[in-house]
Amino acid sequence: TATNSHSPPSLLRFSFRSFSIRAMASHIVGYPRMGPKRELKFALESFWDGKSSAEDLQKVAADLRSSIWKQMSDAGIKFIPSNTFSCYDQVLDTTAMLGAVPPRYGWNGGEIGFDVYFSMARGNASVPAMEMTKWFDTNYHYIVPELGPEVNFSYASHKAVNEYKEAKALGVDTVPVLVGPVSYLLLSKPAKGVEKSFSLLSLIDKILPVYQEVLAELKAAGASWIQFDEPKLVMDLGAHELQAFTHAYSALEASLSGLNVLVETYFADVPVEAYKTLTSLKSVTGFGFDLVRGTKTLELIKGGFPSGKYLFAGVVDGRNIWANNLGSSLDTLKALEGIVGKDKLVVSTSCSLLHTAVDLVNEPKLDKEIKSWLAFAAQKVVEVNALAKALAGQQDEAFFSANAAAQASRKSSPRVTNEAVQKAAVALKGSDHRRATNVSARLDAQQKKLNLPILPTTTIGSFPQTMDLRRVRREYKAKKISEQNYVEAIKEEINKVVKIQEELDIDVLVHGEPERNDMVEYFGEQLSGFAFTANGWVQSYGSRCVKPPIIYGDVSRPKAMTVFWSSMAQSMTKRPMKGMLTGPVTILNWSFVRNDQPRFETCYQIALAIKDEVEDLEKAGITVIQIDEAALREGLPLRKSEHAFYLNWAVHSFRITNCGVEDTTQIHTHMCYSNFNDIIHSIIDMDADVITIENSRSDEKLLSVFREGVKYGAGIGPGVYDIHSPRIPSEEEIADRIEKMLAVLESNILWVNPDCGLKTRKYAEVKPALSNMVAAAKHLRTKL
Numbered sequence: 001t002a003t004n005s006h007s008p009p010s011l012l013r014f015s016f017r018s019f020s021i022r023a024m025a026s027h028i029v030g031y032p033r034m035g036p037k038r039e040l041k042f043a044l045e046s047f048w049d050g051k052s053s054a055e056d057l058q059k060v061a062a063d064l065r066s067s068i069w070k071q072m073s074d075a076g077i078k079f080i081p082s083n084t085f086s087c088y089d090q091v092l093d094t095t096a097m098l099g100a101v102p103p104r105y106g107w108n109g110g111e112i113g114f115d116v117y118f119s120m121a122r123g124n125a126s127v128p129a130m131e132m133t134k135w136f137d138t139n140y141h142y143i144v145p146e147l148g149p150e151v152n153f154s155y156a157s158h159k160a161v162n163e164y165k166e167a168k169a170l171g172v173d174t175v176p177v178l179v180g181p182v183s184y185l186l187l188s189k190p191a192k193g194v195e196k197s198f199s200l201l202s203l204i205d206k207i208l209p210v211y212q213e214v215l216a217e218l219k220a221a222g223a224s225w226i227q228f229d230e231p232k233l234v235m236d237l238g239a240h241e242l243q244a245f246t247h248a249y250s251a252l253e254a255s256l257s258g259l260n261v262l263v264e265t266y267f268a269d270v271p272v273e274a275y276k277t278l279t280s281l282k283s284v285t286g287f288g289f290d291l292v293r294g295t296k297t298l299e300l301i302k303g304g305f306p307s308g309k310y311l312f313a314g315v316v317d318g319r320n321i322w323a324n325n326l327g328s329s330l331d332t333l334k335a336l337e338g339i340v341g342k343d344k345l346v347v348s349t350s351c352s353l354l355h356t357a358v359d360l361v362n363e364p365k366l367d368k369e370i371k372s373w374l375a376f377a378a379q380k381v382v383e384v385n386a387l388a389k390a391l392a393g394q395q396d397e398a399f400f401s402a403n404a405a406a407q408a409s410r411k412s413s414p415r416v417t418n419e420a421v422q423k424a425a426v427a428l429k430g431s432d433h434r435r436a437t438n439v440s441a442r443l444d445a446q447q448k449k450l451n452l453p454i455l456p457t458t459t460i461g462s463f464p465q466t467m468d469l470r471r472v473r474r475e476y477k478a479k480k481i482s483e484q485n486y487v488e489a490i491k492e493e494i495n496k497v498v499k500i501q502e503e504l505d506i507d508v509l510v511h512g513e514p515e516r517n518d519m520v521e522y523f524g525e526q527l528s529g530f531a532f533t534a535n536g537w538v539q540s541y542g543s544r545c546v547k548p549p550i551i552y553g554d555v556s557r558p559k560a561m562t563v564f565w566s567s568m569a570q571s572m573t574k575r576p577m578k579g580m581l582t583g584p585v586t587i588l589n590w591s592f593v594r595n596d597q598p599r600f601e602t603c604y605q606i607a608l609a610i611k612d613e614v615e616d617l618e619k620a621g622i623t624v625i626q627i628d629e630a631a632l633r634e635g636l637p638l639r640k641s642e643h644a645f646y647l648n649w650a651v652h653s654f655r656i657t658n659c660g661v662e663d664t665t666q667i668h669t670h671m672c673y674s675n676f677n678d679i680i681h682s683i684i685d686m687d688a689d690v691i692t693i694e695n696s697r698s699d700e701k702l703l704s705v706f707r708e709g710v711k712y713g714a715g716i717g718p719g720v721y722d723i724h725s726p727r728i729p730s731e732e733e734i735a736d737r738i739e740k741m742l743a744v745l746e747s748n749i750l751w752v753n754p755d756c757g758l759k760t761r762k763y764a765e766v767k768p769a770l771s772n773m774v775a776a777a778k779h780l781r782t783k784l
């Protein structure tokens with residue numbers, strides 16, 4: 001057997017082995033790669049900047065891997081994953097494994113190294129990067145494989161095998177993890193020039209031989225388990241797609257013999273048909289399910305689970321930062337044990353821990369009580385093992401009772417509950433909230449007051465954030481400069497931004513958001529019920545991380561948040577100054593949300609807080625208020641059957657924020673994507689007076705909605721140029737775009753604005769671009 005072919009055991013391996021005899025049936029789907037203090041981020045960026053060598057990067061990566069393996073092994077985890085580490089993205093790693101490098105990167109065969117790998121990820125001087133897109137409904141982004149009939153697949157990256165061996169040399173026998181072949185293809189897109197109708201799944205027999213080579217090497221290296229991540233199984237798949245799973249896993253049968261095979265699913269429950277397909281796969285020995293988001297998973301398993309197979313029960317939430325309710329998980333696990341048998345149940349995480357923060361030990365400043373309610377990745381590993389031990393009859397009483405005490409404190413803590421807020425939010429549920437007058441009458445009333453030209457110009461909110469500005473904010477936060485000095489500095493900045501806009505002759509101004517670091521954090525810091533971490537970073541893409549606030553309690557607004565700055569800005573100009581708020585759905589979707597009440601309830605609470613702010617702005621004389629819902633679409637559930645419910649409460653939450661304003665107060669909203677053909681009716685139902693949307697990278701898509709005759713009566717500002725690029729658009733180019741829009745939209749509803757905020761641009765780019773934008777609008781006005 002494979003065990004006999006091992007090299008002589010080292011001391012380390014020996015100690016691990018003796019330990020593994022005691023290891024309980026515990027498993028981790030995957031682990032964050034960035035490191036507890038974002039070590040990988042800094043190593044990557046330094047390497048990309050040419051400040052350190054490939055060896056330096058390799059060393060940081062190897063150290064991170066070994067500390068993760070050691071940590072899991074010390075915790076007593078039996079099934080420890082390998083190959084879930086990545087220097088950029090696990091899907092790109094799979095593309096490299098399959099040698100599916102698009103020809104433009106000039107790869108000539110051989111093992112794929114950093115140069116080709118990072119060129120695909122980030123582009124290089126002559127070639128742009130591959131596209132990236134959201135990984136299911138997470139904030140993680142993967143690199144989309146570009147495939148077609150011409151691709152010659154070949155085994156071009158031995159990363160999975162290398163990492164398995166690396167762990168083994170450290171004495172840790174891991175479960176190598178591969179993105180499953182069917183999900184890989186379903187996550188791909190046809191390469192440029194390939195017919196859109198090309199069936200990506202038709203490539204299955206071309207990629208399986210590479211998987212077979214990998215499996216052979218893993219077996220030879222001593223692997224006894226393999227994990228295939230097939231998260232696509234939770235989506236709405238058709239019979240043809242399900243058939244591909246049956247085909248792939250039976251085609252792999254010979255390669256899989258002698259291995260235990262885990263197929264892992266996550267982010268939702270597996271639909272009934274898919275569950276049947278999955279659990280009928282003969283070559284598979286274990287099935288992993290998400291029992292946190294997969295609310296129907298338990299029922300599915302109760303309805304039938306193949307005998308003799310392993311169930312990897314994902315009871316510890318990989319998508320959130322809350323400590324597990326161990327008592328209730330244990331009940332679930334015991335029920336499952338009754339179905340699958342004692343020796344066939346493995347305790348696991350709901351998905352990879354990639355989507356949660358790394359380690360709570362690096363949060364010394366976090367309030368102690370709140371901290372007792374939390375578990376980051378490192379703590380979740382311990383929870384998984386504690387549950388497995390408890391199942392095996394070795395419950396750690398101290399650990400369980402501390403957990404129960406924390407759960408109880410979370411339930412009863414006055415920090416969490418604000419009865420007035422609870423009542424107000426509950427009262428919202430049954431009723432609808434809409435402005436009394438319809439949008440066209442409102443627009444008339446607003447126009448009388450605002451007296452704007454046709455094709456009015458505006459911007460989305462932020463102006464360039466200079467180093468100086470960031471320093472001022474940082475110093476104020478650290479109490480290094482006085483409040484008075486801070487206010488002076490920000491005031492000066494606002495004044496500058498106002499003057500620039502007046503000189504440019506923009507019609508509706510913004511204050512530039514110089515006081516804001518981040519559009520969610522700024523509000524979270526001023527609302528009750530939010531906590532902030534020092535190191536609670538989660539990978540977004542490549543080296544980029546986000547640090548979501550934690551919503552732990554009922555949300556309320558102790559005092560006005562933006563009125564001071566907005567009225568100061570308005571006092572500097574006669575032109576309308578937009579009040580600038582982040583909407584409730586965006587605040588919700590970009591935070592770690594409490595799990596002790598439905599998401600919509602938390603959203604309604606935020607909506608009420610924003611409603612107070614909207615009304616205070618109105619009272620202060622602000623007549624145009626923008627409520628950004630940049631992330632509304634992101635929250636769309638994975639399964640179509642759940643879309644309507646989500647959209648209903650999300651849109652309702654938005655309307656709550658502004659249902660109480662006068663007809664003459666103009667409500668704007670902004671969205672960071674144009675891909676909303678499928679949710680256009682919900683967007684209309686938001687009933688904003690004006691919506692500005694990203695558009696410049698996909699004119700056609702957006703315009704097609706209106707060409708198809710969707711009735712749209714509110715103001716609309718499809719972005720006329722791309723703010724993600726330093727390129728300065730010409731007046732002609734912008735005018736051309738506006739004319740295209742005028743072909744499908746009435747001239748009296750069209751606004752002229754950039755795609756999004758200007759925060760990341762430089763003044764040298766912003767001034768000429770906006771100047772061309774205003775010139776284009778003025779020129780077209782004369783022709784209307």
Ligand code: GLN
Pocket residue numbers: 460461462513519580628630670671672756757758759
């Ligand atoms: N008002 C915000 C800004 O301009 C909007 C940002 C966003 O949509 N992401 O920065």
Ligand code: ZN
Pocket residue numbers: 460630670671672673694755756757
């Ligand atoms: Zn935007």
